[in-house]
Amino acid sequence: MHPGLDCPEFRRVRRSCFRRTARFAPGSARSRVRTRPETCSRARSEDALRCTTCPTGIRPARPRRRPGPGIPAVERGRGDRVLDTIRASWTSWRGRAIEPVIREALWRLGSDEGKLPAGTRAIGGYWTRTNNPEIDIVGADRGPIAKKITLVGSVKWLEKEPFDNRDLARLITHRSQLPGADDTTPLLAVTRSGRTTNGVHILTPEDLHGAWS
Template sequence: MDGFVGRRTELATLEDLLAPVVTGGRGGRRGRAVLIRGRRRVGKSRLVEEFLERSGFPHVFFTAVGGSKQEDLAGFAAEVAGSELPDASHVADFSVPQTWDAALNLLAGVLPADTPSVVVFDEMPYLVREDPAFEGALQKAFDRTLSKLPVLLILIGSDLAMMEQLNTYGRPFYQRGTEMVVPPLNPAEVAAMLDLPPADAFDAFLITGGLPLILEEWPRGADLWGYLDRALRRPTSALLISGERALAAEFPTEAQARTVLSAIGHGERTFTLIGRAAGGLNPGSLTRSLELLTSRRIVAADTPLSTRPSRETRYRIEDPYLRFWLSFIGPGIPTIERGRGERVVEAIRSSWPSWRGRAVEPVLRDALWRLADDRLPPGTDAIGGYWTRSNDPEIDIVGADRSPIAKKVTLVGSIKWLENKPFDQRDLSRLIVHRSQLPGADDATPLLAVARSGCTAGGIAHLTPDDLLDAWA
């Protein structure tokens, strides 16, 4: 199965960055740098490997493994020595460098001056954490030598917050590299990769999060239950092991944050209920854990969208796959390891309609935001939801001119994501009542139904899975 469905944009971006390295830049500075970030197992390294293979230029690809500084330096020197760089064999004549200044000087000495080359540092956040001097050494090497050579420097990292900070004001590498985000495959790409109809593609996206490693083991054309029945019989399935590996990498020592994350993954959404489910954490400890989780983009903190400010924050797992894993797979691993994966499948099946109904909401809001210019009322620049503490009302879709506090509400909508149950007249009547309770909306505010199984109510615009998948076309 092609692991590069939907990666044309990312490959084209890397090719554009390589172009001035090949043809020559202004002022004699041909070197370029790019900082690539994205969630773990999203395919960043594989993307770069494909790019390197297509470019055909000599390269060094070094992956940090979280060891000591000395191990990293030795590993880097070994990668340079074993690379296809024309003078790489000369590295064996030198002792292992003891500092990154020395290691990068060694690299600069063997990079060709007349042929383009590429240097890759994968899992760069490990290097920054292990040696605070690494950033400064890299900046100095880039300014003095690398930027004057025909080399593309690629820095890859899965710690999203740290990778963003590397290119901020006050950091050594500030404004020296182009930032690039590698997202998971989107629902349209999932549909193309697995040859699934739109509604089933959204299901597959909710389970896999668009992670290529998991999608590659999904049989082409298989529906949700066909895949789960197969995957949950194998303890080595990527569906099982990817979640635990991601958590171990993100939280090697923060056990409390993992406890809070598990509480959110099991469905708790408010500050009070999360704290209670996490073992009665005091407010200060819970606040710190939530700040850590949101700063790492693992948890999203949502607020109601209307013309009136609100403090009714709700928390959710940002990554659909991790949300599914925390809800079903993680708790079911002991059962799967006993060879009873069918029990986990049945547990998923019994909870699936209600779980999916909640999990699909942020995905569909993202689709609506992407469709705003073509399918939604003019001036819709923000899509969210609305709720009160008592959940009366609770509105799935609110379109507005801005967020989090709107000047104008442009749209009020409802999501009904069930098989064989279209959005009907009763659903429309309920939506009209809820619209009357939304600050900023009135009887003239347009209504929208987003329904998996179509719409039988009259007088309301509606969108189907086919329409929504077009958001990523």
């Protein structure tokens, strides 16, 4: 070999070429070329990255982006099944999706407008590992660790079901399970279809819309 071709830079380029060749010829002698430990580590990470983008493989790999559960049905020409699933779970999903928007609107309203109890400067939620209780709205004097709970609320975002006595009873139970809240803590319901019960302060979509204007 020419002395000028035995420099460290040339050896690095040569090893890189060998690795690239091995990628296109798996099982060949070139794929068993020995390289430095750091080069092997980098090659393994590159191989793992390629495996995650393959549709199938010898060993299961965790993909970087998980396809939606309805993709296989769509690929088999049964998009109608996916549509039925979406329609069946749409109401539940929409209720979950709207909760962060409602909390943001309530924070914007604050207590200055008189629609929330005085001293409400933070809006969040509360839940445990078992989701019992799972409280949609919690108002406090500050966050994330509050000194005082100013309100406990629930979101009911349905077209034809107003906030009723059963929803109120559930909210009262959740209030009793919230640390820092007691029987005097105000209750709030954000509802799309009004209410059929008393004992709770109600906010409608029109009230929330005012938070953004």
